[in-house]
Amino acid sequence: MRVLGVDPGLTRCGVGVVxxxxxxxxxxxxxxxxxxxxxxxxxxxxxxxxxxxxxxLDEHRPELVAVERVFSQHNVRTVMGTAQASAVAMLCAARRGIPVALHTPSEVKAAVTGSGRADKAQVGAMVTRLLRLSAPPRPADAADALALAICHIWRAPAQNRLQQAVALHTAHATKGRTA
Known part of the structure; x- marks a missing residue:
């Protein structure tokens, strides 16, 4: 699976393909x-x-785009810019028919470091280790984008099984009501 991770921001929008x-x-x-x-x-x-x-998207042709889910921050201007950049990333993927997955910052941190409260340095260190890089990607937005892609690759199999189970349950429940 090839995933483009996007850490949305107006000044710096991190992007990374894993x-x-x-x-x-x-x-x-x-x-x-x-x-x-x-x-x-x-x-x-x-x-x-x-x-x-x-x-x-042109250069790397990802199968999926993983975008950080925007969460409420104290600075409204910052969260608005992040949300707008996030929407642009989702629009670009949708225009090409590429699925989009949203992951919260704590989901990404937990997937990559084992702790949903990890700091940027810990995320950068684990991304460096997991991808066998010689140094952490800079700036941190770039490392965060790679962490998003890693998170999705690792979480996708479980998410797919869960979605299939829900669909199967829904189909059985619907069939039971019509029978």
Missing amino acids: EGVAGRPLTMLGVGVVRTPADADLGHRLLAVEQGIERW
Whole structure:
């Protein structure tokens, strides 16, 4: 499975592509940051994020895009920018018919480090170790994007089994009512 992880942000939008399957060594195919100038107007910044994500989709052809789920932060301006960049990433994937998965920061931290309260340095260290890199990706947004991709690859098999079980249960329940 090839996953593009997106750590959304207006100033720095982390992007990273990881390939592999759960239980096997993973491979980093690319990592970087889409940057926009803080003094540019919002429309131009969102357009720059879109163009950057489109380049990553063109270059790496992921099967899925994993985006950090936006959560409430104390700074409303920050959360709005994050939500807008997140929406752009989802739109780019949807336009191409690529499935999108959302993961919360604590889900990603728990999957990669074992603790949902891990700090950025711990996440960066584990991403470095898991992908056998010589140094942690910089800035932290890039490491976070790789962590999102890793999280999805590891969690996807369990999520798929759960979705299948729910669908099977729903089908049986519906069939029982119509019989």
